[in-house]
Amino acid sequence: MRALGVSSIAGASMLMMATSSGASSGSLAKGAPVTIGISLSLSGDFSADGQAYQQGYELWADSVNASGGLLGHKVVLDIVSDASSPTQVVTNYQDLISVKHVNLTFGPFSTLLTLPAAQTVNRYGYAMLEGAGGGPSVFQAGLKNVFDVTLPVSYDLAPFAHWLTTLPASVRPKTIAYVTSNDPFTEPVVQIAQKLIGKSDIKTVYNKVFPAEATDYTAIADAVAAAKPQVVVLGSVDVPTVSAFMQAFEQAHFTPKAFVATAGPDQGQAFISAVGKGNADGMMVPNSWYGSSSNALSKAMVAAYIKKDGGTKICTNPCTPASVNADIAEAYSVGEVMAQAVKATGGFDNAKIIAYLHSGVTLTSVQGSVKFNNLGENLAQTAYTFQWQGSKFVEVNPTTDKGAVPVLFPKPAWSS
Amino acid sequence: MATGLTLIFGVMDIINVAQGILVILGAYLSYALSVHLGIDLFVGLLITIPTLFVVGIVVERVFVSRLKGPERTAMSILVTYALSLVIEGALNMIFSVNDVQLQAWYVDRSFLLFGIYFPYIYVFGFLLAAGLLGALYIMLYRTRFGASIRASLADQTAAALVGINVKNVATLCFGIGVAVTAAGGMVYGATNTFNASTSYDLITRLLTIIVLGGMGSLGGALLAGILMVTLEDIVAVVWSPVWSTMSFFIVLVIVLSLRPQGIFGKQTARVA
Numbered sequence: 001m002r003a004l005g006v007s008s009i010a011g012a013s014m015l016m017m018a019t020s021s022g023a024s025s026g027s028l029a030k031g032a033p034v035t036i037g038i039s040l041s042l043s044g045d046f047s048a049d050g051q052a053y054q055q056g057y058e059l060w061a062d063s064v065n066a067s068g069g070l071l072g073h074k075v076v077l078d079i080v081s082d083a084s085s086p087t088q089v090v091t092n093y094q095d096l097i098s099v100k101h102v103n104l105t106f107g108p109f110s111t112l113l114t115l116p117a118a119q120t121v122n123r124y125g126y127a128m129l130e131g132a133g134g135g136p137s138v139f140q141a142g143l144k145n146v147f148d149v150t151l152p153v154s155y156d157l158a159p160f161a162h163w164l165t166t167l168p169a170s171v172r173p174k175t176i177a178y179v180t181s182n183d184p185f186t187e188p189v190v191q192i193a194q195k196l197i198g199k200s201d202i203k204t205v206y207n208k209v210f211p212a213e214a215t216d217y218t219a220i221a222d223a224v225a226a227a228k229p230q231v232v233v234l235g236s237v238d239v240p241t242v243s244a245f246m247q248a249f250e251q252a253h254f255t256p257k258a259f260v261a262t263a264g265p266d267q268g269q270a271f272i273s274a275v276g277k278g279n280a281d282g283m284m285v286p287n288s289w290y291g292s293s294s295n296a297l298s299k300a301m302v303a304a305y306i307k308k309d310g311g312t313k314i315c316t317n318p319c320t321p322a323s324v325n326a327d328i329a330e331a332y333s334v335g336e337v338m339a340q341a342v343k344a345t346g347g348f349d350n351a352k353i354i355a356y357l358h359s360g361v362t363l364t365s366v367q368g369s370v371k372f373n374n375l376g377e378n379l380a381q382t383a384y385t386f387q388w389q390g391s392k393f394v395e396v397n398p399t400t401d402k403g404a405v406p407v408l409f410p411k412p413a414w415s416s
Numbered sequence: 417m418a419t420g421l422t423l424i425f426g427v428m429d430i431i432n433v434a435q436g437i438l439v440i441l442g443a444y445l446s447y448a449l450s451v452h453l454g455i456d457l458f459v460g461l462l463i464t465i466p467t468l469f470v471v472g473i474v475v476e477r478v479f480v481s482r483l484k485g486p487e488r489t490a491m492s493i494l495v496t497y498a499l500s501l502v503i504e505g506a507l508n509m510i511f512s513v514n515d516v517q518l519q520a521w522y523v524d525r526s527f528l529l530f531g532i533y534f535p536y537i538y539v540f541g542f543l544l545a546a547g548l549l550g551a552l553y554i555m556l557y558r559t560r561f562g563a564s565i566r567a568s569l570a571d572q573t574a575a576a577l578v579g580i581n582v583k584n585v586a587t588l589c590f591g592i593g594v595a596v597t598a599a600g601g602m603v604y605g606a607t608n609t610f611n612a613s614t615s616y617d618l619i620t621r622l623l624t625i626i627v628l629g630g631m632g633s634l635g636g637a638l639l640a641g642i643l644m645v646t647l648e649d650i651v652a653v654v655w656s657p658v659w660s661t662m663s664f665f666i667v668l669v670i671v672l673s674l675r676p677q678g679i680f681g682k683q684t685a686r687v688a
Contacts, residue, residue, distance in 0.1 A: 043504070044613050047513040084613075182658065210657035215608075215617045219649035220657050239515045240609040247517075247607075251526040251535040270514045274609045279524075414524065 027347055028103070034073040034348055036061075036338075037080075037096030038106045039117060044084025048239065048270050049109045049327050053132065054079055056331025057106060059305055064335065070342050078102055082113060089113045093120045103348045106334050107146075109327070110237070111135030111153075111185040118146040127353045129338050131330030135184040139375040145350075147357050147372050149333040149365060151381040153185055153262075156286035157193035157233070159397035160260055160385045163407065164231065165200040171409075173230035173257050177206035179220060179245075180235025180262075189262050189286075190235040197233075205229050217241060221248030228254065234261040242283075243274045250279070250414040257410035260284040265388060269323040278415030280388040282408050288381045289329040289367045290393055291321035294403060298366040301332050322393040333365035340364070417600035417618070418625040418637040419552065420593035426569045426632025427589040430480055430492040434500040436619030437507075438594050442468055442601025443610055444507055446518055457520050457602050458540065464598040472594025475499065476587045500615065507612040515609040523606045541603035548599055549638065552592075556634070565589060569632060628668050630681025639679060643667070 028034060038057060041050030061075045069075055078100060082089040089108050096102045105121050107114050107130020114133020121128045122145045130146065134153040138146060164173070176197060180190040187209065198204070206227040210220050221244065224232060232249075236242045242264030249255065265271050265285035272280055291302055302321050305328055309319070338353075340363045345352040362380060363370040369380035385397035389408050396407045421435045432438075442464055449460040479499060483491050517523075522536035556562035564585050567575040576582045604610065604618070625644055629636025644664050652660035671679060 043508070043513070044616075047508075047611065047613050048515060051513050208657055210652070211661060213617075214657060214661065215621070216645070216648065218607075219652040219660070223653045240614075243515070243517060243609045247524055250524045252533050253526065274515045274517050276519065 027349075028073055030072075032073060033076040034070050034104065035076045035078055035100070035102045036104045036106055037078045037093065037100065037102030039080050039082045039089045039092035039096070039108045039113070041084040041109050041113070042079075042081035044082075045238065046084040046109050046113075048267065049132070049325075050081075050084070052267075052270075052325040052327035053109050053331040055305070055309060055325075056131075056328040057335060059301065059308065059328065060332045060335030062308070063301075063304060064339055070339055071347070082108060084110075084113070086113055086116050089117045090120045093117050097121065097124045097126060104338060104342075104350070104353075105129075106331075106338070107131065107133055107148075111138055112183065114138050114146070114148075115141060115184075118143050121145065126350045127341075127357070129334045129357075131334045132327070134377075136188050137184045139377055143376070144358070145354055145376075147337070147376045147378070149337050149370050149378055150330050150367060151288040151383055152377045152379070154188050154192050156189050156262065156383050157260065157385075158196060159383055160284065160286060161193050161196035163385070163397045163399060164258065165197055165202065172200075173202055175205045175227075175229045176202050176231040176233065177224050177227055177229035177256075178204065178233045178235075179206065179208050179210065179224055180233075181212045181214070181237055181241065182209050183212045183235070183237050186235030186237055186262050190233055193233055202231070212237075217244040218248050221245045222252060225249055225252035225254035230256060231258045232256045232260070234259070236261045236264045239264045239267050239271050239274045242271070246275055246279055246283075246414070255411060255413045258282075258284065259411055260286070260385070262286065266290075266326045266386065266393075268325040268393070269319070270325060272323070276415075277391055281390065281415065282387065282411030284385055284387045284396070284407075286383055286385050287326050288383060289326050290384070290386050290395060291324040292392075292394070293366075295366060295368060297336070297364065298329065301329065301366045322391065329366050333367045333370070336365045337363050337370050417597055417604075418622050418629070418641050419549065419634055420596040420600075421622050422626040422629065422632055422634060422637040423552075423565075424590055424593040425626065426634075427565060427572075428480070428586045429489045430483075430496075430590070431489060431623075432496050432590075432593065433493050433619055433623075434475075434496040434503065435593075435597060435622055436615035436617075437500040437503045437612070438468065438471070438597040439601040439604060439618055440507065440610060440612055440615045441471075441503060442598035443518065443605030444511055444601075445598065446602040446605055447511075447516055450518060450520070457518055457606060458544070461544075461599055461602060464602065465595050468598040469591045469595035472591035473587055475594065476590035480590060481583070481587070500619075504612040504615065511611070513611050513613070515611050516605075517609040518602065518605040520606065537603070537606050541607070544599055544603065548596060549634075552596075552634065561585075561588070624664070624668060626678075628671060628678055630678030633678065633680035636678055636680035 040054050041047055061077050064075055080092045082092050105126050107128050108117050109132045111133045114130050115138050118128045122143050128146045130148055131150045134148050134150055178190050178194050180186045206224050242261045265283045266287045302324055306319050341353045341356050345356050357372050370378050371380040384395050387396045394405050395403045417439050424430050424432050445464040446457050446460050449455040479495050526533040526535040564580045567580055568582050568585050572582050625640045626637050629640035647664050648660040651663040
């Protein structure tokens with residue numbers, strides 16, 4: 001009887017510890033820092049984006065600390081590397097929450113890592129604010145704790161598709177190729193673009209999916225070039241993929257009239273360094289932010305970034321707004337939204353933050369307005385298409401947007 | 417690249433998991449010479465090959481030669497993996513994680529022959545590889561040193577008994593095995609964007625090639641390398657890119673089921 005009582009108390013204690021090791025009470029002792037746990041891909045396939053995200057998060061932390069911190073508490077970022085691994089990211093967040101007892105969490109880079117990360121922190125009742133997990137799989141998981149401050153990726157190419165299909169018949173391309181990595185981010189984007197463009201008279205001459213782990217794209221790119229499409233839609237997650245296709249096309253003396261990639265050309269200096277300034281001309285990419293955005297918050301962030309990080313290997317001299325990586329803005333936006341949620345709820349209680357973010361409130365960020373639906377998607381932003389024109393990275397779609405400049409069409413020939 | 421790896425294993429029973437990062441190191445050396453000194457990629461090999469030869473010698477003397485005992489081969493994986501992590505970290509610090517690619521007039525250009533465009537870099541790379549393999553062949557089969565290597569490949573104990581300094585042969589072999597990564601790295605860097613983490617993709621492919629070709633067989637490494645690239649590209653174009661990588665591994669499984677030692681590997685176990 002006595003043993004049963006002791007074991008019952010022990011069991012109840014353990015149960016209380018297990019459930020309370022997660023969501024924080026929301027209050028901090030005066031002067032104590034608020035710790036934000038983050039797993040980032042500082043090595044591996046996503047290392048370039050991971051490091052850019054680290055810069056964005058740190059830039060935000062510096063900015064908020066310069067203004068006195070969050071509710072008077074200094075922000076401390078606890079960033080650990082997941083080596084771009086979906087299994088490591090789970091371990092990292094478990095460690096950050098249950099061992100290091102961070103107060104808040106920010107998301108990793110990529111849809112591939114965000115989903116397992118969000119599922120993990122959800123078990124502890126933490127909110128997961130993120131900027132790079134916009135694939136449908138993240139929102140279809142039924143999690144209530146995940147909030148993507150960046151526009152969901154599915155309709156990223158909608159402005160491009162609209163522009164393409166509404167070109168006058170005399171100049172509208174006749175053929176198109178779709179080639180995408182087997183990735184939860186790129187495949188949905190390309191599939192939806194294909195669906196939108198498929199309603200027009202533009203004929204599909206090539207349509208293939210390649211494994212995400214592919215390292216040699218030459219044969220695939222040569223096959224695309226052999227089909228001679230006038231438009232190429234490439235589902236890529238990084239600069240190396242885009243660069244490989246560009247190089248293969250140039251070697252095959254093939255220049256499409258329009259070439260859009262889902263990611264890569266938005267990496268600013270990283271993209272230019274890999275492909276060369278001349279070859280970047282005409283390359284298009286969808287995004288919800290660009291360095292020359294007229295958004296006042298964005299201008300201030302870009303100026304602060306150039307002052308702090310201009311001249312580094314990531315943003316080389318000269319570090320201009322056009323060469324600022326879009327990842328910086330995404331990460332910075334995550335911090336901004338969290339700061340507004342913390343201020344509105346008066347503390348660091350994750351349950352209250354989650355409820356607040358689901359309340360339909362409209363917030364601000366360097367990327368524009370932020371308002372979450374019940375799935376955690378931010379539908380308040382606009383998708384844009386950007387294009388490299390000379391050394392400038394400019395907005396070209398929607399064509400009706402006041403910041404848009406005419407599309408450089410057809411794409412200039414490769415210039416090396 | 418695979419030739420160096422199989423040569424090292426063949427002579428020393430060492431699995432140099434750092435071969436991938438050493439290829440990338442070679443690529444970065446070519447990059448530094450090209451960007452900062454304006455030296456052509458192929459001319460730069462006159463500097464990078466000897467440099468990596470010295471790196472190989474140092475690595476062998478400082479780390480590899482200290483491995484002793486029956487677990488030597490297994491320990492070599494751990495030691496060279498650790499070395500690869502250190503080199504990767506150093507490269508990230510020096511060059512950042514931004515992807516780069518070697519640039520030269522022949523990297524993106526091609527010429528038309530019989531209705532097919534041949535990229536200059538692939539042709540030049542092929543000629544370089546043929547030249548290096550030819551040089552390796554001459555060294556192995558036309559020189560006393562090469563005879564020493566072949567003797568060590570066949571039986572280290574017997575080689576020692578006939579007066580061959582197996583330790584020096586091993587050191588020089590390691591150096592040669594690493595030196596060839598300079599050439600492989602340069603061509604790789606000219607045909608792909610890369611950063612330090614690219615080495616992981618490389619080493620998995622290199623290890624697969626030498627297993628298929630037969631560990632310790634230079635001819636096997638050559639044949640397996642050609643088979644891998646050709647098969648993957650044909651499958652990617654004719655069938656689907658999704659199956660291209662798997663097709664090579666299907667062939668690997670079939671070959672190893674019929675010949676566990678690989679295409680040209682030796683059936684009997686060697687005594688260290």
